[in-house]
Each structure stands twice: as structure tokens, then as C-alpha cells.
Amino acid sequence: MAVENKLPPxxxxxxxxxxxxxxxxxxxxxxxAAWAKGLKLPKExxxxxxxxxxxxxxxxxxxLVKTMTHIDQGSKSFSLMMGVRNILDKAGxxxxxxxxxxxxKDRERFNSVCYKAAxxxxxxxxxxxxxxxxxxYSGALLYELGFGEDLKEYAPKVRRMIEKTRxxxxxxxxxxxxxxxxLVYPKMLPGFSVEVRTFVELVWERRNKLPAISSPAxxxxxxxxxxxxxxxxxxxxxxxxxxxxxxxxxxRNRQWTxxxxxxGKLLFPELSHVMGSRRVAELEETGxxxxxxxxxxxxxxxxxxxxxxxxxxxxxxxxxxxxxYAA
Amino acid sequence: MKSDLTKAFADYAKDLNQASRxxxxxxxxxxxxxxxxxxxxxxxxxxxxxxxxxxxxxxxxTQAIQNNAALLREAMASVxxxxxxxxxxRDAEEALRLALEIIGRGKVVVKGKSMLGEELHLREYLExxxxxxxETDLGEFILQLKKERPMHILSPxxxxxxxxxxxxxxxxxxxxxxxxxxxxxxxxxxxxxxxYFSADVGIxxxxxxxxxxxxxxxxxxxxxxRLSTGAPPVHLLMVGVEKIVPTFQExxxxxxxxxxxxxxxxxxxxxxxxxxxxxxxxxKVTTYGAHGPKEFYVIFVxxxxxxMAGDERFSQALHCLxxxxxxxxxxxxxxxxxxxxxxxxxxxxxxxxxFVSGGLDVAAPLLYTCxxxxxxxxxxxxxxxxxxxxxxxxxxxxxGESLPGEDLPEAAIAGGxxxxxxxx
Numbered sequence: 001m002a003v004e005n006k007l008p009p010x011x012x013x014x015x016x017x018x019x020x021x022x023x024x025x026x027x028x029x030x031x032x033a034a035w036a037k038g039l040k041l042p043k044e045x046x047x048x049x050x051x052x053x054x055x056x057x058x059x060x061x062x063x064l065v066k067t068m069t070h071i072d073q074g075s076k077s078f079s080l081m082m083g084v085r086n087i088l089d090k091a092g093x094x095x096x097x098x099x100x101x102x103x104x105k106d107r108e109r110f111n112s113v114c115y116k117a118a119x120x121x122x123x124x125x126x127x128x129x130x131x132x133x134x135x136x137y138s139g140a141l142l143y144e145l146g147f148g149e150d151l152k153e154y155a156p157k158v159r160r161m162i163e164k165t166r167x168x169x170x171x172x173x174x175x176x177x178x179x180x181x182x183l184v185y186p187k188m189l190p191g192f193s194v195e196v197r198t199f200v201e202l203v204w205e206r207r208n209k210l211p212a213i214s215s216p217a218x219x220x221x222x223x224x225x226x227x228x229x230x231x232x233x234x235x236x237x238x239x240x241x242x243x244x245x246x247x248x249x250x251x252r253n254r255q256w257t258x259x260x261x262x263x264g265k266l267l268f269p270e271l272s273h274v275m276g277s278r279r280v281a282e283l284e285e286t287g288x289x290x291x292x293x294x295x296x297x298x299x300x301x302x303x304x305x306x307x308x309x310x311x312x313x314x315x316x317x318x319x320x321x322x323x324x325y326a327a
Numbered sequence: 328m329k330s331d332l333t334k335a336f337a338d339y340a341k342d343l344n345q346a347s348r349x350x351x352x353x354x355x356x357x358x359x360x361x362x363x364x365x366x367x368x369x370x371x372x373x374x375x376x377x378x379x380x381x382x383x384x385x386x387x388x389t390q391a392i393q394n395n396a397a398l399l400r401e402a403m404a405s406v407x408x409x410x411x412x413x414x415x416x417r418d419a420e421e422a423l424r425l426a427l428e429i430i431g432r433g434k435v436v437v438k439g440k441s442m443l444g445e446e447l448h449l450r451e452y453l454e455x456x457x458x459x460x461x462e463t464d465l466g467e468f469i470l471q472l473k474k475e476r477p478m479h480i481l482s483p484x485x486x487x488x489x490x491x492x493x494x495x496x497x498x499x500x501x502x503x504x505x506x507x508x509x510x511x512x513x514x515x516x517x518x519x520x521x522x523y524f525s526a527d528v529g530i531x532x533x534x535x536x537x538x539x540x541x542x543x544x545x546x547x548x549x550x551x552x553r554l555s556t557g558a559p560p561v562h563l564l565m566v567g568v569e570k571i572v573p574t575f576q577e578x579x580x581x582x583x584x585x586x587x588x589x590x591x592x593x594x595x596x597x598x599x600x601x602x603x604x605x606x607x608x609x610x611k612v613t614t615y616g617a618h619g620p621k622e623f624y625v626i627f628v629x630x631x632x633x634x635m636a637g638d639e640r641f642s643q644a645l646h647c648l649x650x651x652x653x654x655x656x657x658x659x660x661x662x663x664x665x666x667x668x669x670x671x672x673x674x675x676x677x678x679x680x681x682f683v684s685g686g687l688d689v690a691a692p693l694l695y696t697c698x699x700x701x702x703x704x705x706x707x708x709x710x711x712x713x714x715x716x717x718x719x720x721x722x723x724x725x726x727g728e729s730l731p732g733e734d735l736p737e738a739a740i741a742g743g744x745x746x747x748x749x750x751x
Contacts, residue, residue, distance in 0.1 A: 003727040005691070006331040011725075144699060146721025224700040259658045259700035267336065267695050270344045275658050275698075 010266050015147050022136035023053050025060045029133030032056050035114040045129030048167035052138045052177040054296045055113040059106035065269045116322035124206040129165050136161050138177035155188050169195040171202050175225035175295050200294050204235040207242045211324040217246040219288035222257035223295035248286035262297035276305025292317050332691050339692040346666035352486045363655040366590040377587045381708035384584045388646040391572045392636050398538040398571040405541025409602030411623035422628045423452045429624050432457040434527040439552040440464035441532030443567050445670045446684045461522050463551035472499050478665030480651050486664050529555035533566040537578035541601050544582045548595040562620040568627050569645040588650035588708045631683035634732035640719050644678045646709040653703035674703050674713040694720050
């Protein structure tokens, strides 16, 4: 007996955007690729630099969540809001425009993460290709939220995008993208054989070339996907220790890391915030001044979980390593 | 068929938010998590063979679930050979009907803690049919008086601080019970003592069942199960069919792993019950009901388990030993306790909710609360892939698929789908 379940509308919003626009929040390809303008990265090459648009969409997720926190998702006003969005879509406007003005500062920060990642890898001698405004989101959220059938239809598009670049290796900035490309795609797409690596792994291989960084102690927040599914944890420590940075360890780390609460953000934003704050507190117990992570959602969730006036900084490993070059 | 779940999500989110702001829950949970981790670390150091034993038990459970139909037949035969009476209940309704037939009406019943009992709403059912039923586990007793459901499978009243317990007890016992834990325990002890020895029936669950001998293994610390199953003239044991393993030796391995991951080096008591109490001391004539119960009944309950077993995506959920370790590691559970749950709690609870206790609709908000962070898998001695199963069930919700077996005609289910149950 087939049942039609009416689930919270935000799920279908995300699904629709991925399937229709190749991005969970309907960001345009040009917006997603804006960070790369000055770099003139070729569209073909052995190593494909893959952002999946994930860092770029962070400020918009927060803004969507802020809207949702004030509106009961089961309520009429929420469906009305979603309705308005759809009308705007038809008129050629999208969510991006609705939220754009609100968070220009964050937008700049998260966009620059991609630039910094490409810069660091280039400095380490990697020749990068980039799909530019043709880049598509990996579909990780389709997988995570249960839209497996939609992913089956969507994944071939991503595959074509990747194969068009003739890349042998895809380097993912987001561990969520790496997980889905490395562990889920091969099951869905026979013959999908591109090597999937994370930013951390590529840096680790050439860590001896990194410039020294002068910094007080840092603490690493291991991302769940990176530490558990992809088993990348010691590499981050090696990288930092190699650049002369003192690393403190949280009580719950590596495969025992505590989730930042990020995955709950769309449906249970308040609870997600509580979990983010608790994780920040666990990390701050170490006395480290900087919290480092290597995942866009952890970055946003932990930064959001900080108390007002909190003296610790939450940074992505990418931003931190870039500092070594800026100094 | 259409099913609007948006309101359920909204109500549930409110409940979770409220729980995460509840100071009692926060205080109790942070104490509990800290103590669980410290005790477990220490226990694992004392008994370093445990992880290896857990790996062995994983294999035992995997095989046992695959051969469950045969093991059930063997276990039932063993119980009968031991002069007990064995029954198989296909669903909750049948389990409750059988229990009521055994117990009757107007009886005094003492009951040990049992998740299956919660699943069946056993106490409420028996009370509605004219029986006086007492929860004898201290935590459950508190909740019985408080009219609340358990917030943790091992420490059901984990969220109730001593001051609140004192208030509840003072009202119930109609005398001043101070907010002193020893005094509180003493008050319950005095009250229940009398119940154990006046009760007509004692009810318990079991942690593991050995098919070869019909031995039922019940792990406990308080001693309430010893009294509940030893003092009354009738012992009714109700247990899920997934608890059966082939041999006594294997049952012991399962038991040790269960209590070790439930943070015990060794529990206060391990009860092994295989039949009614008997003696042959006078003229070698076997007589039943010496000091313990004269009658011993076992109801093996399916209630959706065979459907789970029959689907390779979900059968591993039946490996769960109910040690409760995953809950202490779950970031959601750490701030909401059992509010993240229905009868069964946490991520694994979402799977069980879908199959045996509520259905996919009720499980829906729980399935989306799970972060799929995977730390529960790190802790789980059976390494149950909860995030994977949560993903599968989300898919079913989204595409409107039914749970395995839901489409089957009644008759097919009655015959057992995953298991081939012979009617007994």
C-alpha cells in the first residue's frame, strides 16, 4: 500500500533545489564560482578542485534557518512563505536574492574559503582544474535526507560534470561530498572510478612544503564524516604539528568526536544550536584559543554555537593554513 | 492513503526543545554520561577481553537471527521439557491476551523491568483488567507513581532528582520521606517487600535465552527480579523472540557483553531460570513449587520482529543487547534523554519504533532527529549500523513505501514471514 507522507516542507525545498538547480539553496552557478574569477583555473586537468558549492551556501543556510526558527514549519505562514518562494522562482528570482543582502560579510568569508583552499593546494604544487559555473552540488543531502531515488537520477549529472573535466582525482573540500562520491556513487554508477580525496589528504601528502605558522594552541574538531566514514584524523594532526602549531586534544575526538549538531539544523534548529554550543564548550575545555575543523557544516554550526563575547576563534583548517602564506 | 506528519514534527520539535532546556534533564544527563564513560573505561581496562568477546557475540547473534525459527522451536520445547509452559505470540494483542489468560483478574502482580513490557503497555493492560500491578525496579516504580514513561532503558528515572522523588514518595506513602537517597530506597523496600510475598504472579523479561536448555538469563542489580520471580507462586516470563541463542555457553557470552557495555564489571545478580521450582527430597518424588513458583510460563513475542529479521537491511537491529551504551554517546540523547524516543529510545529506538512499537509514522520525527553522526556505532558492542538503517527508513517515508510485510495478507504474517513459526 503506497502512502503519501506529508513531511516538513523544508525537505522538499532542499530536494527540489538540488534536482532543479544543482544546489541545495538554488544558488546560481555564477554565484557559486564567483570566488575563482581571478585564478583562471582550467576546466580540464588531472586533479579536479571540487567545492560542491558547500562553503558558498553556508550564509544562506543560516539565514533560512533563522527564518524557520521564527516560523512554525507546520503552520500556515510557513507554507505561505514557501509558496511565496515558489512564485518568486517562477518570476526568475530565487532564494539567493531574498537572503543576499543580509549576510554580505559572511558571504565574503565563506566564499573566500574556496579561494584559500585552491591557493594552498597550488602552493603545494597541485595543478588544479575547476568546473566553474558548471560545477554541481554532490547530492550528499539527497542521500542523507532519504531522497535516494532522486539521487539515482541526479548522480549521473554530477558524474558527467566530473568526467567532462577528464580528472583522475577529485579533491573535495567538504567531507560530505567526499563521502557520497567515494562511498555512495560507486554503488549507483557502475564504472565510476575517479579517485576521491579530501583537501586534508592532499595537503598531508605534501605537508613538508607548508610554511611554518606561528599560533597559540589549537584544538581540532574532527568532523563525523571525515573521522568515522573516511577515517581521516591523524592527518590533520600531522599537518598542524609539522607547521609548528601546538595541538590540544578534546576529550571526545577522532572516531569518538561529538557531532556539531549541524545535520539537525534544517528541521530542529534550536536543538541543533544547543548541540553546537555544547561541542564548543567541550573544545574550549582544552584552553585552546582556536577551534579548527575541516567541514563547512561543522564550521557554521560551531561558529553559530559560540557565546556572545566568546574569545575563541572558529576556523576552517583551510583558513588557518592560508594564514601561513599571508604572514 | 495520505498522512500529514508536519504537525507531529512541529509538536515533537517543541518537546525536544523543552527537554533541552529542562535543568533536571541536563543535570542528570551530564552526570550520567560522565559516570558511564568513566566506569566503562575502567571496566574495559579490568576486563580487556571484552571487545573480542563482543565480536564473538556479534557472530552468535547474526547466526541466531538467521536461524530464529528453529531456535524458537527448540527453546519452546526446552521450556516444556523443564515443565514450564511455552507460548508464541504473533503480535501485541495476542501477547496481552495470553498474559491475561495466565494471570486472570483481581490478582496482585509484581513486575520486573522489561522493555517488552513497555512495548506492550503490559502494566496498563493488566490494570485495566482488574489487577493490581507493581513495578519493582526502583526507577520504574518512581515512574509508575509519576505516571511517566522511562527516559532511559536502564535508568528509567534518570531525569528525576532526589528532591522530586522525596515529594512523590511522601505523597504516596503518606508520610514524610526525606530527600535522602538511602531513605527513599528504604521506603520502597519496605513497601514492596510485603507485595512480593502477597503477590499471585511475578512477571519478568529476560536478557537472553538459551535454546538448548531453555535457560532464561536475567541480569539485574537491585534484587527485585530475584524476589519477583522467586516469591510468588506463578512466574510469567515474556521475552522477544530475538533474544534466543543456541546454547547455554553462548547465552553466558551474550550476558557478559550486555552487562559490560551497560557499565558493569559484573552485575549484582544474574538470574538463570529454566522452569518451575521443584524438589525431590522426599522419596525422590519430584514435587513442584518448593520455595519458588509452582508454575512457570514463557511467552515468546514476535510483534514485528520476524519482519525485521526477514529484511537484510534491518535484521541487524535485532542484534541490539539493550546495554544502553549508545544513548550515552548520542549528542541528541545527551540533551533530551528519552524525549528522543517513543517506547524505544535514541537512534536504534527509531528503528524499533518503526517495526514493533508505533510504526513508520510515529518513527518519522525520530528518524529525522538522528544526526547520522555514527558515534553510537563506535560504542555499540554489536556495531549496529543505525545511521544506515535510519537512511533506509527515511527513504521509505519519502517515497511512501510500506515496511516489509505490511502489504502481506494476514495469513502470511500469521504463518511467520521472516521466520517459519510452527503453531505450538
